[in-house]
Amino acid sequence: MEIYVGTEPPKDEGWTQDPDVFDTWFSSGQWPFATLGYPNGKDFKDFYPTSVMETGWDILFFWVARMIMLGLYVTGKVPFEHVYLHGLVRDKDRQKMSKSKGNVIDPLGVIDLYGADALRMALVIGNTAGNDIIISxxxxxxxxxxxxxxxxxxxxxxxxxxxxxxxxxxxxxxxxxxxxxxxxxxxxxxxxxxxxxxxxxxxxxxxxxxxxxxxxxxxxxxxxxxxxxxxxxxxxxSPQSSPTRGEEAxxxxxxxxxxxxxxxxxxxxxxxxxxxxxxxxxxxxxxxxxxxxxxxxxxxxxxxxxxxxxxxxxx
Missing domain, CATH: 1.10.730.20 (Isoleucyl-tRNA Synthetase; Domain 1)
Structure with missing residues (x-):
């Protein structure tokens, strides 16, 4: 049996699409309540819905939208009150970091050199919600x-x-x-x-x-x-010193x-x-x-x- 994987269907005749295929975001869309022990877990009862969801802006419609839809469908509640979208990290020339470009800053190597606190502050300062951050x-x-x-x-x-x-x-x-x-x-x-x-x-x-x-x-x-x-x-x-007139020590x-x-x-x-x-x-x-x-x-x-x-x- 031959298997084809691609973004476009094969041009040849005789191919059958696998019927057991699901949206890859389906399981992650259930994350807010599944991780808290839905439906009877104590954590689910105590912490669902949560207050803030933080993620990158590039997966707003892939992940965040699906969490809201599945949360409403399964629990009847929106899973979080606020969504904070951080930007993508870019190099000093505003280029997207990638291995092929060789401009990736290894966080573990940076931590070894300068400490985790320095890296954390560098990622926070100058980083506004929804905008990419320049780091060097x-x-x-x-x-x-x-x-x-x-x-x-x-x-x-x-x-x-x-x-x-x-x-x-x-x-x-x-x-x-x-x-x-x-x-x-x-x-x-x-x-x-x-x-x-x-x-x-x-x-x-x-x-x-x-x-x-x-x-x-x-x-x-x-x-x-x-x-x-x-x-x-x-x-x-000094034990020998004494306050001046009108001043009490x-x-x-x-x-x-x-x-x-x-x-x-x-x-x-x-x-x-x-x-x-x-x-x-x-x-x-x-x-x-x-x-x-x-x-x-x-x-x-x-x-x-x-x-x-x-x-x-x-x-």
């Missing part, structure tokens, strides 16, 4: 440098924190009540605004904007400005610099650094989970936990 090794290197910046800035903060983080709250064993300066309060207000901005972008599926906001805040605000401003305040005061900061004197002001600086770093790690975790989790496990905290289950900062 130079771009991935840039976010490797960002991961190094996160590591080095965090290392400095950790080296200058006490075993338990200072807090303005009076309760808690080992905690120290601190008085924040006007500049400190402004820093925290800007941090909160940044967290809300990132959250707003994520809620609207603007992942590229969220990533860019975090990149610029951590590098240009936290690392370049806040840490530098806090360095003089982290100096351990850690209570009456200079209105010009926002800096106080003594151990109280040092604790306030530690609190600002700890709060900013912890918030940044939580917000960056969905984008760069490996470096953020590693740093998080070294952070002084009263209870060990993983970042993925930490409370989101803007909530």
């Amino acid at each position: 090794e130079e771009k991935i290197k840039g976010y490797r440098n960002f991961a190094n910046k996160i590591w080095n800035a965090s290392r400095f903060v950790l080296m200058n924190l006490d075993p338990l983080s200072p807090t303005p709250l009076p309760k808690g064993e080992g905690r120290v009540r601190v008085k924040l300066t006007v500049a400190d309060k402004k820093t925290l207000k800007e941090l909160d605004a940044m967290a809300k901005k990132v959250t707003s972008h994520l809620d609207k599926f603007e992942f590229h904007h969220a990533g860019e906001t975090l990149y610029h805040y951590f590098w240009h605000t936290f690392a370049d400005k806040i840490i530098e401003q806090m360095k003089p305040r982290l100096q351990i005061p 850690g209570r009456n900061p200079s209105p010009a610099t926002g800096r106080g004197q003594g151990e109280g002001d040092r604790k306030a600086a530690q609190y600002i650094l700890h709060t900013c770093l912890a918030t940044c790690l939580k917000l960056l975790h969905p984008f760069m989970p490996f470096v953020t989790e590693t740093i998080w496990q070294q952070m002084p905290k009263e209870k060990q936990s993983m970042l993925i289950v930490e409370k989101w900062p803007s909530k």
Whole structure:
């Protein structure tokens, strides 16, 4: 028996089409409910329909449309509320990556060289829904440098924190009540605004904007400005030093610099650094989970936990 496979039927006489042929997307079209144990599985009852379906725009009518049709036919419900379509990855010359062209970037090789976090950020930044993304090794290197910046800035903060983080709250064993300066309060207000901005972008599926906001805040605000401003305040005061007239150590900061004197002001600086770093790690975790989790496990905290289950900062 001779078998013919092709997109066009054979021109010769006597061929019989195989009657046992089915749409190749039929089984994958049942994925949303079949994988959850339809019809009686606990996961199906708990998680169907899902909230977001993410896939490439090129299979919108092949896969997404069939999942909706089969989901409605079998369960009576649309299988997901939102569909997020990512673009295709192209090289720096906007050419589609293919083995024949020799322009494919091997993700495993890139991860070995620059880390998974750098690759993740390179794929997110500059990638809008439904549009193709341009990626190059130079771009991935840039976010490797960002991961190094996160590591080095965090290392400095950790080296200058006490075993338990200072807090303005009076309760808690080992905690120290601190008085924040006007500049400190402004820093925290800007941090909160940044967290809300990132959250707003994520809620609207603007992942590229969220990533860019975090990149610029951590590098240009936290690392370049806040840490530098806090360095003089982290100096351990000499036991022989005494506050100047009209200034009580850690209570009456200079209105010009926002800096106080003594151990109280040092604790306030530690609190600002700890709060900013912890918030940044939580917000960056969905984008760069490996470096953020590693740093998080070294952070002084009263209870060990993983970042993925930490409370989101803007909530």
